[in-house]
Amino acid sequence: MGTTALDYFLLVTLGCLGTIQIAAASARLKGLSFFRKRLVGYIFGALVAIGAFGWFFAVGNRNTPSAIEGAQQVGMFLAGAIAAYIITSAVSSLIKYRLYPEATASHCGEQNNSGIEMLKETTILGAIRTILKRKQEDQ
């Protein structure tokens, strides 16, 4: 992988990380946000995303043949987005695990109350723990 490709991956990962923080604040997903106050989430997300763009375009001329084809760009964007989501999940789970250890019963099982909707009440680690606990109880 060339330098531009690595830089692009970093741009996408940081951009997604910032966007996820803004979106988590907007959607009130406490389990995905790094912060308790939504405003801090907005500011942090915007700074990370804008900073990533600033860095990417400041370190070199990006209007050169980069050897990253369109399909590769899409693949690298997906990889960067997944990396950002994993980092976000891990960090928010570590920070907030004690605050929101589990989801309440109302946020389990139903179609509209599963997936990231559960992250309004708990972290991803907490959501997984809740699901496993319910399965054990069902058995």
Place this chain on the structure above:
Amino acid sequence: MPPGAQMSEWVTQFVGSVPAFDSFMGLMCNDFFIPVIVCLIMLGLWIGFPNPTRREHLQRTILSACVSVAIASLLVELFNLYDFWPRPYELLESARQAMQTLHYPSGDPSFPSNVATISFAAATGVWVGHRKVGIVLYVLASIWALARFYAGMHFFVDIAGGAAIGVLTGFIVSKVLMPRTEPIPTVALRLARSLYIA
């Protein structure tokens, strides 16, 4: 020469006149700047709504937009089997200088503009589900495509043709294809929900 080629000659002669504007257009016609912004906006739409029903509707919209982009890219590949005409910078001296100032030569055929096709397909896919964000994406798609025109990379007809293909693809996918492929989108969303990404 394609129809309207003199427009390219007229526009590209301004490159070099205002360096600040050239820097701006250089950024706008970049391979990464606008596409990454468009993708981040779509990611924000995917997650960022507090109401789960509205969020699911928007996630279906983003799925439509992604399928539209994929099909539009395939259509561009089909068009590329026939090389309609050379790039402006291969025919016009002013366009060659504009390309050297703002961008770099491309190996793909000129018609249709790949950039216009995929960005308008994405914007249309999103516009069907969320008008305001769709308009923002149309504006970004227009800026990206027009910057390529200004940089001598495409004739105007390449841009207009690409945009038309993108918009048509976006509408057909969103209004016809996606509703008829049920339950595939629903199953995909359910799978994503089980992984806490939807």
